[in-house]
Amino acid sequence: MKQLISALVLLSLSLCAAAQVPAPNYDESKIPPYTLPDLLTTSKGRPVRNVRTWERIRRPELLGLFEKEMFGISPGFPQGMHARVEKEVENAFGGAGTLKEVTLFLDAAGTFPVHLLIAVPKGAKGPVPAFLGINFCGNHATTFDPEVTIPGGKMPVHSGGTKVTEYERGANAHRWPYEYILSHGYAVVTYCREDIDPDFDDGFRNGVHGLMDGGKARGGSSWGTIAAWAWSLSRVLDYLYADPAIDADRVAVIGHSRLGKTALWAGATDPRFALVISNDSGCGGAALSRRRFGETVAKITTSFPHWFCKNFDTYGNNEDALPFDQHGLLALIAPRPLYVASASEDLWADPKGEYLSLYEASKVYALYGFESLGDPEPPGVEEPVVRGRTGYHIRNGKHNIVLYDWMQYVAFADRFLQ
Numbered sequence: 001m002k003q004l005i006s007a008l009v010l011l012s013l014s015l016c017a018a019a020q021v022p023a024p025n026y027d028e029s030k031i032p033p034y035t036l037p038d039l040l041t042t043s044k045g046r047p048v049r050n051v052r053t054w055e056r057i058r059r060p061e062l063l064g065l066f067e068k069e070m071f072g073i074s075p076g077f078p079q080g081m082h083a084r085v086e087k088e089v090e091n092a093f094g095g096a097g098t099l100k101e102v103t104l105f106l107d108a109a110g111t112f113p114v115h116l117l118i119a120v121p122k123g124a125k126g127p128v129p130a131f132l133g134i135n136f137c138g139n140h141a142t143t144f145d146p147e148v149t150i151p152g153g154k155m156p157v158h159s160g161g162t163k164v165t166e167y168e169r170g171a172n173a174h175r176w177p178y179e180y181i182l183s184h185g186y187a188v189v190t191y192c193r194e195d196i197d198p199d200f201d202d203g204f205r206n207g208v209h210g211l212m213d214g215g216k217a218r219g220g221s222s223w224g225t226i227a228a229w230a231w232s233l234s235r236v237l238d239y240l241y242a243d244p245a246i247d248a249d250r251v252a253v254i255g256h257s258r259l260g261k262t263a264l265w266a267g268a269t270d271p272r273f274a275l276v277i278s279n280d281s282g283c284g285g286a287a288l289s290r291r292r293f294g295e296t297v298a299k300i301t302t303s304f305p306h307w308f309c310k311n312f313d314t315y316g317n318n319e320d321a322l323p324f325d326q327h328g329l330l331a332l333i334a335p336r337p338l339y340v341a342s343a344s345e346d347l348w349a350d351p352k353g354e355y356l357s358l359y360e361a362s363k364v365y366a367l368y369g370f371e372s373l374g375d376p377e378p379p380g381v382e383e384p385v386v387r388g389r390t391g392y393h394i395r396n397g398k399h400n401i402v403l404y405d406w407m408q409y410v411a412f413a414d415r416f417l418q
Ligand code: GCU
Pocket: 256, 257, 258, 259, 280, 281, 282, 283, 295, 300, 303, 348
């Protein structure tokens, strides 16, 4: 009897746990009614009618809320950061550019290396604009170019012992069309997420949390992994200011999926990024949380408990209590050029929610006098729209970043960075 009761208790507990994350909704007609927090009203109810009120009151207020309730508060500069150029190879990437490998050490003792791949267009005269983005599986996975160094032995920590064969050269080359980007006059700077923070819940012992937090107790607003990755983008930008090949005032920060969420947070927190690109960033990125379409706050915070700060967990199944929605994250990037992209089969990331979020955020761009997206209906598949300083497309196909996406990003960057 006792056993039966405890079995029933266990069963009901697991049913409760399952009930906490409802099955994903993919039906527009089942989206619950919701009201978005007004970007142009301060928390004290004051209307934001001009750039001054936006920049002095509403923007800092929103930024603080995103820090405290979602991504967590990042630290300042690391002590003793320094860089070492490892090698330079001309005529790399099929002859389209020079490959430079630089190790950026985030500490004075040189125990925390970040391996940067820097691709510079062939024959560049003077510093060039660049796309800066983190990669998932190692620099060697972004290209078949044999000159790109394969990290010795296993990849760092990822998921506790993933086999190195998963990280083969060129495995993600379709995501990094170097020749195309270089031939349009842009450098590419990339490094692996695992160099910064392992992408699993390690109790924040490894990675930059271990380096920067010095064993301090964690609280509800302590930085998560996405904040750590975003912080590292700023550190790499610090380095780029010292690299004569790159014009650090013309750096576009870009990311796909979880790294798209990261690029948005980097763009929001570091105004030095001249342009920001979110590729299929979805929940916790560009997509509106209140739509609860595809991935939800409850789902993301349970599947990836290390990505955000602890406070964010409390908004699972409680989206209406959020003091912001993701249009606020996009608005923090104004007035810098911002491009959001979705993919037609990527319903998990809620393409419509990504567009609507940008549509709402573009009202803040209008405060600065830039044309806003006029239409709450997303454009058709592969009919990119650019209005003022905001751009959007929905590509045909799956969750990914491919040449079609890059072609739009390069064309968008050409308007602002060349
Ligand atoms: C998962 C996760 C998404 C994330 C994606 C990725 O699908 O649920 O939120 O964007 O992984 O990073 O590839």
